[in-house]
Amino acid sequence: MENLIIEETKYTPLIKMDTNGTIELVGKSYPENTFEFYVPMMEWVKEYFETSAADVTTVNMEITYFNSSSSKLFFDFFDLLEENNDKKIVINWIYDEENESALEAGEDFMEDFEDLTINLVEK
């Protein structure tokens, strides 16, 4: 399967999905239609786990600002990761020390997904 790259825009983050097991989301997330925007990513992740998951999958998320539907989408994304937790998955939630809400969001994910390995990484 192919890698997926969606370039960063004013309202959407850079998305880099590599079959070598590195998944990256960097930037802001205010898409006009959040669920539609993330369809390619979610589809890719599903196919990745079904067909060609690497031994270790590392998810680096550095989302500075995001709207509430992005929040919801990230929960769905984490659900999807949790469903495939039989493989080794490491999630790095990267936040700026001054960005309190990014830290809180990370803490929420940790609370909700006890079975996932989520690291809070201060930049």
Place this chain on the structure above:
Amino acid sequence: MSNSSDNKLVDELESLKISFTKTADKIIKDINRQDKIMARSDKRQRQEYDELQKKLIEVQSLQEAQKELMDSFIKLIASAIDAKSKYTGGHCSRVPELSLMIAQAASDSTDEAFKEFEIKDDVQLRELSIAAWLHDCGKVTTPEYVVDKATKLETIYNRIHEIRTRFEVLYRDLKIEALEKMLAGEDETKVASWLDSEYKKLQDDFDFLANANIGGEFMNDADQKRVEDIANRTWERYFDSSKGLARHERERLTDDNSSFPVSEKLLSNKAQHIIPREDFDFEEYEKFGFKTPVPKDLYNLGEVYNLQISRGTLTQEERFKIQEHVIMSIKMLEELPFPDQLKNVPLFAGAHHETLIGTGYPRELKKEDMPLPARIMALADVFEALTAADRPYKEAKTLSASIKILSFMVKDKHLDEDIFKLFLSSGIYKEYAKLNLSPNQIDDVDISVYL
């Protein structure tokens, strides 16, 4: 049969129950998440709102600082112009003061003439103020010798010409001394009487020219003819007039320096007195809508030409150079990227030398083409100039005399009558006088004769 179907039903129910429980769990989880998402989202929104507010305040204070900087810059330009010439004194700062007083009165007036004029906000006031502060900004480009030209013969002058003349005089003195020695013994009375009358004539001619040079009186045709007559007297030049000149002056020189003496007129208009107009962009001039005729030459320093100036001390070339300050003001101001709310600054500032009947400059506008603020500035400009006490070349006029002159200009349709009447009836003339005129200028004015 029934037993097995019962079991099947139980199984189905059991599986439905599990599925239901799972779905219910998922729904509960989702609701919990949703609550969390909403709560977090609300918090984030509040933070973002706080941040926006903070940034807005920052931007506003930066804007305020920028406005202050711009205002100071404008005042700096105005004071540079005022400082450039002692002849204009505090003109650039007093015209805005007076203009704004009149504009405010026009805005407050219920009179029919001002019903369409209203100062709605600070921005509009600022537009007026900037225009008034910068109305003479083009004067930074006007040569001082023209702005301050106090006598007809005044110019930026290479004094080598004066020094050479003194040498000419010494040369003759030596010759005279020698002749006197040789001629000792002639009929002294006769010579003395002849010399006396020649001296008197010479003195008379010089006095006439010296007086004409000041330009205080109108010069009629007879006087102009006399300048020519005096000019035609000749003298012998023994010295080379091409020595000691800068390149430009030497290039213009047409004098004959091949052999001496050269017979020279006492006063002359020579080709070398003419400084040609170069690189003038007539196309641009027309594009800006300037209509004032442009003299062919940049300057004409001809001695006869200057002494024959009929009124004042300026040649038509110099008068145009002075008028060019408004042209420069307009061009300079139109170059500036004024924001929309200040877009009229060039228009307001650039029309203060227009009259109401197309006889002003530089666009020869008529009343209907001149916005009210421009007409206000035109009156403020004249009134300030008349009453200013800081001009070394003239006595400041009294309040009543100044208002009388304004009334003549109103009658000639050079100034706006409604504004003139408002200026009087509102009492602004008195208020301004108290602030800016010296007490001995402030006399009683019977404004009823003008209203």
